[in-house]
Amino acid sequence: MGYLLNNPSEVGWLLWQHLQMTSITLLIAIAVAVPIALLITRYRWLSVPVMGTLGVIYTIPSLALIIFLVPVFGLNATSVIVAMVLYTQVILVRNLTVGLSSIDPAVLEASRGMGMSPWQRWWWVQVPLVLPVFVAGARIAAVVATAIATIGAKFNAGGLGQLLFDGIQTNRIDKIWAGSITVAVLAFAINALLLWLERRSHPTRKAQTK
């Protein structure tokens, strides 16, 4: 705790790096997951091979996966971010496809029969109905990414992992404590924020609070 209080700017900087890695990961991961999920929903036969591949990627230890990527992207944050994007796909894609396929077919048929264009059906009907499930997936993905990003320090990417690895190497328990506590608080904070968003995005929220 002492280290944390005595070096607020250093910890703050590492926290900022950590947060940056996590949010960039999340943005890219969502941008990749949405089209994949749409393809799977459209062409059902893709589901098994795609979900299978993403599941296999998820089982590779993160350290090994990043090492694997270093020759391609270099010893930097990029390798770490690419690895985290790959990890979070299985979570995001699964939640999106489950959410999309759980929309009542009668609702989709009604929207078509009433004369909505595919674009209007997407924004007026599918997005609002899939949003709570999607945000739930994004929340889990964000927490997973926060955890994996700690390893980034080993690959020159900075972040709160720096404190942990330094602490281990120099036998400084206070640094290890500072790193662990900050990562934990960050994970809790992200989780709470997205949980709040998830509740807010629930389609009949207003009805329930009335």
Place this chain on the structure above:
Amino acid sequence: MHTGDHIPCSEFLNLSCNAMGSIQFDQVTLEFSGMSRPAVNQVSCEVASGELVVILGPSGCGKTTLLKMVNRLYEPTSGRIYIDGQDIKRLKPTKLRQKIGYVIQQSGLFPHMTVADNVAVVPKLLKWPNPRIQARVDELLQLVKLPPTEYRDRYPAQLSGGQQQRVGIARALAGDPAYMLMDEPFGAIDAITRTALQTEILRLQQQLQKTILFVSHDVDEALRLGDRILVMNAGQIVQFDTPFNLLTQPADPFVHELLGADDMVRQLGLLTVNSAMMALPDNYQNGSKPTVNAVDNLRDALSLILKTGAPELSVVDQDKPVGLLTLEHIRSYAAEANR
């Protein structure tokens, strides 16, 4: 909808010039791959403006498929469909659909939108100004007997099945379409609510005069609602006629069986008291006979005779006695109708 515009006749067909508000099917066939026979096979018929036609038939007869070709949810393999005398293939599907009210069995209301927002969808697609949309929403909720102040801001999950279907009907009427397609709209609703909703449809239809295609597999519903009934089997039209003619002159054993044409009581339900009654004798004195309305059906009259045990009923028209009705009148009229 009925403007004075000149509507050109179709160049391809000998269609009536009075095409506004009508639906015409010309040799419409739809084959799904991997099926032994076409789902809809060479269907040709015409639904007149302001007519309520029930498409009746067993499951898999192609009735829903036929309906969904009108708003192009399915495209026919061959043949043409015209609305307002215009080939629907020439219209953009979204534009076509916005002109046709669509009601489906499970209501298909948008669960994340309030009742008002659900009803407002088509007016929004048609880009009506907002005050007009709000006024229209309230007007329609009033029309389907859901007081706007109470129901406007509710979500579909907070409504009963019958109320949801009322909203479904209001939503379909929102853009003031000349046409309505109703795909077994009351199929999943309990019997009592269903009867109430059928009464609503008859009332609305009297008021609004839409051209309605109504899919049903319920014979009593078809007989009650249809100006004419299109009986389908195995993708083809078996008979297209008024309820009474279907019952008294079924085209083949299938129609006979499907409608239960031997059911005399069912037939009586389609005949009105004033067609069977006898005029008042000169020295008529009312006494205390049970009364029946001239426009009631003979089934209700028969029920009243059996219930009260009275030998004759006094027939009234707007509270004035106009005739007498006995069991013998009902019997002989029914026999005559079946000759």
